[in-house]
Amino acid sequence: MTKKLHLHLLAAILSIAVVLGGCSSSQNSQAGTTYTRTANGSYVTVLEDEYHIHMPAAFPAGVVTFHITNQGQHNHNFKISGNGVEQQLPADLLPGTSADMTVSLPPGSYRVICPLLGHADLGMRLDVTTFTP
Ligand SMILES: [Cu+2]
Known part of the structure; x- marks a missing residue:
């Protein structure tokens, strides 16, 4: 149960990181x-x-x-x-x-x-x- 919750949290954090990474990767924008x-x-x-x-x-x-x-x-x-x-x-x-x-x-x-x-x-x-x- 706890382990599964952790996995869900990890997945959520990873997807946020992907979204943020997607934004900041356009460094040719100002x-x-x-x-x-x-x-x-x-x-x-x-x-x-x-x-x-x-x-x-x-x-x-x-x-x-x-x-x-x-x-x-x-x-x-x-x-x-x-x-x-x-x-x-x-x-x-x-x-x-x-x-x-x-x-x-x-x-x-x-x-x-x-x-x-x-x-x-x-x-x-x-x-x-x-x-x-
Ligand atoms: Cu001017």
């Missing part, structure tokens, strides 16, 4: 943003608002396409720099709009900011890394 591996790089979703940039902290190097959505109330932009790379969206993103930007990024560390005046200092900056796929 605040609803994700990266997807592509044939030669990655596709990374980015969310911007006042005053944060939400995106995965690390993603595969190579040809990286950022899909950037402005969820905020003000215009924002997206700029990535590092390892001799410096690229930003050609036009600011209006609230509620999205744009794609493709950059070739060798493995390494990069700084991401919103280049609009004052936005980086308000919190729209972060460091990300790309790793060999």
